[in-house]
Amino acid sequence: MKYLAIIAFLAIVLAVEAARKPPKPPKRRCDNDSDCNPDECCLARPFGLNMKGDCKKLTREGKRCDNSDDFGGKHLFGCPCAEGLTCKGKKKEIEGLGVLNYKFRCLGEGSTTPYDELTTDDSSSSSSSSEETTEAEEFV
16 A cells, blocks of 8 residues: 555656646757748757757847858858847957957847947047946846
8 A cells, every 4th residue: 555655646746747847849950041940040060960950049139149151051159130130249449450340139120229339449538448348248
């Protein structure tokens, strides 16, 4: 009788645990974006032996994005932006190098962000350095 109670208890615990976690959908493998749904991209696996990628959702507004797609037809660091969004980087002018774009994010058409401004590497002005700190904290 004691064993029957233990088996019944374990069966209930296993049933509750199985019901609580929905199964993960299987990963869809791809060779390029056309193998994925329209709202997905083919993201390369950095250490994949068969060089297939995984279909992942396109990047939403405000999230980090990547426009590169020249890794055998797959994206290497992340998906491009969803429809209606643009992948924009912050701009900073560095003496001797020119304009550097960094911290790419998906932005909507009418979004007003510091991404449209060109900052310079001028540390003599305390107000501009505090603005840069605020911008950096906002998008890190």
